[in-house]
Amino acid sequence: MKTPHFGKFVLWTLLSLPLLFLGYAWQSGLLVYGELLHLSGEFSARLLVVTMAITPLRLMFPKSGWSAWLLMRRRNFGVATFAYALLHTLVYVSRKQSLSLILDEGIEFSMWTGWAAFLVFLVLALTSNDASPRILRRTWKKIHRAVYVAAFLAFAHWIFIAFDFVPGLIHFVILLTLEIYRLWKRRKLVRHEN
Numbered sequence: 001m002k003t004p005h006f007g008k009f010v011l012w013t014l015l016s017l018p019l020l021f022l023g024y025a026w027q028s029g030l031l032v033y034g035e036l037l038h039l040s041g042e043f044s045a046r047l048l049v050v051t052m053a054i055t056p057l058r059l060m061f062p063k064s065g066w067s068a069w070l071l072m073r074r075r076n077f078g079v080a081t082f083a084y085a086l087l088h089t090l091v092y093v094s095r096k097q098s099l100s101l102i103l104d105e106g107i108e109f110s111m112w113t114g115w116a117a118f119l120v121f122l123v124l125a126l127t128s129n130d131a132s133p134r135i136l137r138r139t140w141k142k143i144h145r146a147v148y149v150a151a152f153l154a155f156a157h158w159i160f161i162a163f164d165f166v167p168g169l170i171h172f173v174i175l176l177t178l179e180i181y182r183l184w185k186r187r188k189l190v191r192h193e194n
Contacts, residue, residue, distance in 0.1 A: 008073075008076070011073060011076055012076065012080075015047075015076065015077070015080040018039075018043050018084070019083070019084070019087065022036060022039060022040060022043075022087070033091070033095055036091050037088065037091050037092060037095075038162075040084055040087045040088040040091055041084075041085070041088040041158065042158075042167075043084040044081055044082075044084035044085040044087075044088055044154075045154060045155065045158055045168070045171055046171065047077055047080050047081040047084060048081045048151055048154060048175075049171055049174060049175050050077055051074060051077040051078045051081055051147075052147065052151060052175055052178070052179070053175070053178050054067075054070045054071055054074045054077070055071070055074075055182055056178040056179065056181050056182040056185070057070065057178075058070070058071050059181070059182060059185040059186070060181070060185075075128050078124065078125070078128055078147075079125055079128050081121065082121045082122070082124065082125035085117075085118055085121050085154075086118075089118055109156075109160060110156075110157060110160035110161040111157070111161070113153045113154075113156040113157040113160070114153070114154070114157035114161070116150075116153045117150045117151075117153035117154040117157060120146050120147070120149060120150035120153070121150055121154075123143060123146070124143070124144060124146065124147060124150070127140060127143055127144070148179070151175060155168055155169075155171065155172040155175070158171075158172075159172065
């Protein structure tokens with residue numbers, strides 16, 4: 001019988017595969033700076049969509065085992081989202097190597113939205129542990145609702161910084177559609193209970 005720890009190990013192995021590929025491709029010269037920057041940000045954005053899609057999918061398929069499995073592992077997907085956002089940020093900072101240049105570029109809308117999203121992700125990642133909900137109590141939920149703000153900022157960053165804004169816009173529309181469904185379904189369930 002598989003233990004929960006074994007399942008978590010397998011999940012984290014899968015979540016780490018793109019990171020291993022990026023590291024190998026960068027070291028071997030298969031990827032240049034711009035490609036590594038783009039792919040690390042894209043992996044983070046896609047994992048963000050997966051993470052935020054879990055609740056709407058659970059509402060769509062409340063009796064399915066796979067949606068329950070996703071719900072139990074939502075924190076893992078969220079932390080992986082931050083890990084790729086951190087990689088994206090480190091790649092950018094290591095290339096610029098100048099605080100003044102980073103600050104100069106940071107005032108542009110396409111850049112400060114990315115920085116703001118990263119700071120929110122940082123807070124969410126730091127409080128994504130078993131102790132934080134106990135310590136912060138109701139404040140923890142309020143903090144983690146900031147993921148919606150972070151998602152908006154992250155996709156604004158992607159759409160306005162990319163040469164081709166279409167992929168970022170498509171991901172944003174998919175996420176927006178799922179979130180609209182989540183709100184509609186929750187409201188419907190509340191009305192049904194009353």
